[in-house]
Amino acid sequence: MRKILKSVALIFTLMASLVLLSSCGAKGEVKNIDAWDQAQKTDSITWGVKADTKLFGLMDVKDSQIKGFDIDIAKALTKQMLGKKAKANFIQVTSQTRIPLLKNGNLDAIIATMTITKEREKVVDFSNSYFDAGQSLLVKKGSSIKSVKDLNKPGTKVIGVVGSNSVENIKKFAPKAQVIQLQDYAQALTALKSGQGAALTTDNGILFGMAVDNPNYQVVGKAFTKEPYGIAINKGQGQLKKHLNQALKELEESGEYNKLVEKWFGNIAGFDYKEVER
Incomplete structure (x- = not known):
């Protein structure tokens, strides 16, 4: 009886090891996935956004929706790249969690008041600046x-x-x-x-x-x-970066970008939103 129990225990141990190994492999595959290809397949982009930053990304307690300039830009970029029916998904991040979540494959892109710096560019890639803060x-x-x-x-x-x-x-x-x-x-x-x-x-x-x-x-x-905000994406996502920059350029040329700037910053006393107009 003891021999049988030992054999059963050994089988369960081996099965658990195989499951663990396969899950580790899956995680690695998620990190290496082509984000642009996945976005086209799912007709969606998952964005990391702040929920504690008024004007850029703040949770509205009335309807539990995050609202702000970053949110509207993300929605506009998603539709510009993938079509009017495309969906922008949002995951709440902080200054500490945004890069780890991106590197782990939980996000396709970060749009969360993130300044483009040389130090950060060692870890992630950035789109062109979409907002010039200071x-x-x-x-x-x-x-x-x-x-x-x-x-x-x-x-x-x-x-x-x-x-x-x-x-x-x-x-x-x-x-x-x-x-x-x-x-x-x-x-x-x-x-x-x-x-x-x-x-x-x-x-x-x-x-x-x-x-x-x-x-x-x-x-x-x-x-x-000078604090130019950029959209952060994982290294090696050249196609996603290309399409983000193209979509951002098109939003600026169409005037939609400036409408969003005026919507969120046009009535703020002391803040000259024209300084960030494109």
Whole structure:
């Protein structure tokens, strides 16, 4: 009886090993799949988007839909590339999770306020820029902080978000300041309101979105960096990159791009959306 049980246990062990090996192989195949070919077959594209960033991608609690400029651009690009009946699928990401999700094959592309940088280009490929932002500061009205230079003092605390390019930038422009890094923009704004820092820093478009819902806070100083946003895709996806750039160009030429810019940024006080018009 013991011999029979040992034999059965051995068979189950072998079967489990085979299943594990096959699943590992499948995962590798997902990573190496031709994203453009798959998009044509499914008539859809899966996008990684933010859900905590007003104006670009924010969850609407009324209908549980993520809405914003990035969302509308993704929908427009999907239809431009695949036809009017094509579907844009969305998966929520953060600054920390967006690249891992892309590399694991969960996403076809990321459109989530992601600045094109040389460091990121070592890991992913980018489309042409679809939005030209610039880093700035959000402070409480009446604050003595008027520009990034005012932060460059020992003991001055600045709030940023982990995984965003703005954290490294503030270290260059205000090296004496102490940077507090939090997980997302909601936490960062809460920290600013509770007085944990003198300013919150990230791209101006994101900050103006925060200021809309928080009238006691304002964006100060001119943008002190250039932050061109790009659509990130996996390495080796040349066809998808080609079609993304072509579709983006067509949206700009048709005037649809500028309509979306005006829709989301045209009425934001202090933000000159014409600077990003194409």
